[in-house]
Amino acid sequence: MKLKFPLIAAFVAVLSLTACGGGGGDDSPGGNTSVSSPATLTKTDNTVGTGAEAVSGKTVNLTYTLWLYDASKSDHKGTQMESGPYSFKLGTNAVIPGFEQGVTGMKVGGKRTVEVPSSLGYGVAGSPPKIPGNSGLVFEIVLNSVQ
Structure with a gap:
């Protein structure tokens, strides 16, 4: 029963993505306006660390x-x-929810490589002018220290 809501949310996300595509030209000056997003947050450990763990409050x-x-x-990608370097x-x-969830643990x-769906990133609004609305994101993260 606990999986019912996530499955429905994933289904709605997939349907909304299929409804977004096609038909138009590229009206941006000098760029491709193609937008895509993974259906769910994905975390892939390329190298597993051996030091302190990133947990809430640290x-x-x-x-x-x-x-x-x-x-x-x-x-x-x-x-x-x-x-660049970053601390929080x-x-x-x-930070955006997908980045925080990707770092935790x-x-x-x-x-770690983290694929973030738009819903856990900048959403419909995006982060103009760099990140278009409904864009999924890919982060490569190296954890240097935990305090």
Whole structure:
């Protein structure tokens, strides 16, 4: 019974994505307006860390790279948007939900790829001018320390 809501939400998300596509030209100056998003949050540990664990209430120091999600690419990494070091306190809603959920549970020294659906990212509004509405995101995260 607990799976009923997530299954319905995933089904609605898939239906809404199929209703979005096709028919129009590219009206943006110099860019592709194709938008795609994974159906669910996906975390893949490329390297499992051995240090302290990232848990709610702790400050994490990490390095990340962000790409727009692109379903046509084998690694789903579309246009690279930004990268760099970043620190924040888990459990304070300081970042988008998908990024916080993606970092939680990592251990220092770990490297993780996180695919974030639009609903756990910037949603319908996006984050203009860089991130279009309804865009999925792909993060590569290296956890450097937990305090």
